[in-house]
Amino acid sequence: MYGTLTYIPVLLHVLRSYVEAIATLRRDLDAAGRPSASLPLLQRAVVCAARCTGPLNRLSALFAASDVVNAAAGSDSDCGFRPSPGMDAAYDAATQQLLQAEQQHEVLLQHELAQYGASGCQAVQVANEAEGLLQVPASAARQLPPGHHLVGPGTERNIVLVHVPALQQSAQDVQLAGQQQAAAITQVMAAAAQLFLGSYKSFLALQTAVAELDILAGFAAATNAGAAPPGCSFCRPTFVAAAEVADSLNSSSWGGRVIAPVMHLKRLWHPLLAKSMGAGAVPNDVCLGGDDAGTMLLTGEQASVFSKSYT
Numbered sequence: 001m002y003g004t005l006t007y008i009p010v011l012l013h014v015l016r017s018y019v020e021a022i023a024t025l026r027r028d029l030d031a032a033g034r035p036s037a038s039l040p041l042l043q044r045a046v047v048c049a050a051r052c053t054g055p056l057n058r059l060s061a062l063f064a065a066s067d068v069v070n071a072a073a074g075s076d077s078d079c080g081f082r083p084s085p086g087m088d089a090a091y092d093a094a095t096q097q098l099l100q101a102e103q104q105h106e107v108l109l110q111h112e113l114a115q116y117g118a119s120g121c122q123a124v125q126v127a128n129e130a131e132g133l134l135q136v137p138a139s140a141a142r143q144l145p146p147g148h149h150l151v152g153p154g155t156e157r158n159i160v161l162v163h164v165p166a167l168q169q170s171a172q173d174v175q176l177a178g179q180q181q182a183a184a185i186t187q188v189m190a191a192a193a194q195l196f197l198g199s200y201k202s203f204l205a206l207q208t209a210v211a212e213l214d215i216l217a218g219f220a221a222a223t224n225a226g227a228a229p230p231g232c233s234f235c236r237p238t239f240v241a242a243a244e245v246a247d248s249l250n251s252s253s254w255g256g257r258v259i260a261p262v263m264h265l266k267r268l269w270h271p272l273l274a275k276s277m278g279a280g281a282v283p284n285d286v287c288l289g290g291d292d293a294g295t296m297l298l299t300g301e302q303a304s305v306f307s308k309s310y311t
Contacts, residue, residue, distance in 0.1 A: 009063045015203060016056055018210045019049040025213075041216070045209035052206050055199035062087055062192055083188050091184040098177035105170040112164050115145035127154070127161055130175070132168025135159050222271065229281040232269045262289040 022045045026036045036042045062083065083091050109126070116124050116136065123140065127133040133151065138158045141150060151161040196203075221227075223234035267283035288294055 009060075012056060012060045012063060015052065015206065016060060018206055019053055019056065022046060022049045022210070022213075041209070041212060045206070045213055048202065048206040048209045051202040052199065055195055055202070059192060059195060062188070081185055081189060083185070088184065088188050091181070091188055094177070094181040094184040098174070098181050101170075101174045101177040105167075105174050108167060108170050112145070112148075112167055115148075116140050130168070130171050132164045132166070132171060134162045134164060134167075136162045229269070229273065229277070230279050232267065232281055232283050263287070264290075 022042075025042065026046055029036060029039070029042070036046050085092055085095075109129075112134070113124050117140075123137045125135045127135045134148075135154050135156075136159070138160050141160045141162060144150060144162060147164060147166055149163045149165075151163050153159070154161050225233065228234055263286070265286040268286050269281050269283040273281035286296070288296060
């Protein structure tokens with residue numbers, strides 16, 4: 001749980017950065033006279049960002065201001081999450097109660113130890129705090145303080161076990177206060193989980209919209225006129241209406257004669273050539289179908305790997 005919680009603020013930060021990026025892009029386009037309403041993909045991203053803003057603000061406020069401690073230092077059920085003061089009233093009350101119980105327990109413990117005198121206090125040790133048991137030298141146990149009861153011999157020679165009911169009750173108060181704090185943390189986490197899961201579809205739609213914008217931005221950057229090698233350029237394909245299908249899926253009828261579908265590419269080149277060859281890239285025309293051949297075989301030095309047939 002501890003490892004998972006450490007990633008939640010990072011995830012929320014990423015989602016908030018998406019919202020901020022969309023808002024910035026929208027402002028820049030509005031300033032350039034291209035409102036987002038005229039761009040469907042951007043408008044969809046703006047709507048997604050608006051739906052996510054409220055839940056993200058509440059979740060970010062909770063986790064950004066809270067502490068995530070290593071649960072290894074606590075109990076097995078400790079998730080390691082600690083809301084910051086003021087984030088949840090029930091947690092604040094439980095934490096204050098736990099602090100008071102711990103302080104009272106410490107004061108009581110020092111008081112009970114001090115009843116054995118200055119020299120005896122140094123020799124007395126806590127055997128089991130939850131059960132209110134002390135390890136007391138046998139010499140100091142000859143006359144026990146009020147409220148202290150001899151249980152029996154200790155684990156070492158000349159050491160006896162003494163039961164202090166008041167100390168046991170105080171330890172139980174601390175344990176109960178700790179359980180109440182853990183219950184308050186669970187309630188905060190459950191509310192946060194419900195808010196996140198309730199907004200999951202909106203978060204996913206936001207991520208998808210940003211990914212699509214990122215892809216288009218990448219296309220725009222990669223197909224910049226300055227990115228093409230000398231003699232090469234980028235363009236968009238032109239699609240024309242398909243002719244009626246004739247006898248087979250690979251042919252169409254036009255004017256009483258059967259022709260293959262046409263693919264006509266002028267000055268074709270591969271974008272990666274700009275990285276590997278630079279000015280040495282040579283564009284080629286490719287014509288398939290129509291009056292030209294309907295099949296082309298491409299091969300190279302490693303023919304078994306690179307042989308391709310285009311039909």
